[in-house]
Amino acid sequence: MKDLISDRKLINTTMWILLVGVAFFGTMPLFVLIYYAFAIFMIMRTAQSQFPKRVKIWMIVAYLVLAVLQIVFAANAVEAHHFNLVTAFFSRVFAAAIILLPLAIERIVVVNKKTDFYLPSIKEVATVSFEQLNTNKELISHSLQGMGKIKHTLSTDNLKETFEDLHRHSSTRYINNGSLTDDYFKLAEQSLSDPYIYLVISNTGSSASEIISLFTQKQYNHASISFDADLKTIISYNGGEKVYPPGLNAEMVEAFHKKDDASVLIYRLPTTTEQKQLIINKVKQINSDGSAYNLLGLVIKHSYRPNIMFCSQFVYQMLKLADLEYFDKPAGDVRPTDFIELDYYKKLEFCYEIKF
Structure with a gap:
């Protein structure tokens, strides 16, 4: 043996x-x-x-x-x-x-x-009833729509945009440092009186997001957090919109509008001032030490260094840091929709949906 x-x-x-x-x-x-x-x-x-x-x-x-x-x-x-x-x-x-x-x-x-x-034999094919065809019509239609989506997602333009962006990423070293400004942290500190932290789950329509959706089979493929209800302090791990290096960056709601049917779901989670301050302090530390978007982590589910993460991994890590996580899962396995689908104890409160 x-x-x-x-x-x-x-x-x-x-x-x-x-x-x-x-x-x-x-x-x-x-x-x-x-x-x-x-x-x-x-x-x-x-x-x-x-x-x-x-x-x-x-x-x-x-x-x-x-x-x-x-x-x-x-x-x-x-x-x-x-x-x-x-x-x-x-x-x-x-x-x-x-x-x-x-x-x-x-x-x-x-x-x-x-x-x-x-x-099937010719006889078996000939005996397929109209009732069976009608029963399978919806399944066939759904499959055809899925094929159309795959064709669009894997179009030359989408693949070209995704591959052209790869050279900006690093899964082994920090490449983003100080993208969050002092003004950002002032806004974050001002939100300490707000007894909630906000989870922003978005369906942006970016090329990378569309490709990821083929594997996750989920409509929403990006997660962010905000310290204020007006969403002026949204942050997450992202590609930096070709302005900042991929890693921990501030986000704007308008930037989520990359396709006609893009949408954003806003939830809030009750928190104490101490818990929110703990997360803000950690964000300051990451912003100072450096970060990078863990593109390979989406596949191999491993981070070479602590501040190399992807979006949902970052959000879960921040919640866990402040004892706010409400489901148990390895951070590298967490996907954006998990924050909604695994909320078995109804910790989240739905606020509203943004449609563009």
Whole structure:
């Protein structure tokens, strides 16, 4: 048993070393060779498996189609002209990561025990009733709308804007220092008499937010806090609107309006003067020490340094600092909608919604 575990660890370690090596040093011909070799390996593995014949056929077809798509991506990403070294690096990393996609297909079939897939016969197709079609009409319509959203989100303009902004970020060092001014902290101190802190959950429509929504499947993908009811002291971790470096920055409600159906939800959470002062002091410290937007943290859920965070991680950390958190979750796993959906004890009070 120990030998088996040891062998498995060795295989996993070797695989990760190979993936990292390909990500850094792989050429287009090497990527193509690996995609095809892995597809052939998985096809042979499937052919010798105990899956029903129909399932084997579907899996083999999926591996072949996937190999073609992988090669097309590599041709358009690995060898393509990039805006900067950062976009080139992330493209190669992604090209290396998708080498393992065939394993994901096999795992889906095995884990979900989907061994009864089959193509319907002509007779079965002919007996589909109008009632069934009508029942599925809403689901089909929703799926088509989803495909349209994906097409819009992954448009050339959106991807170009997102990738062009990558070079401004850092997930290893502080790049934002002192973006919050003395005037900002004066306003924050003036709000101490207000017995609430305000959570601002927004659906901004920025390119990055739209792409994130594809993975979170949530409409609202940004979280901020404000010390005053008029929202003059909104802050969060963001991209700096190309004015300030990504990290801890002040925000304005008007800046959330990046698409026609953008909207903002405002909630308030009861707090004491001491709790609010504690958060303000911490914000001062972060502003002085430096910060950066943890772009990689959205995926790997880890911060290299304490002040490198993403928006919802920052908001949760501030609430936890003042003993105001009302749900238990690792800060790196917190998403903007969690502040609403995990409010089981109704600690938040809904204030209003802003529609542009």
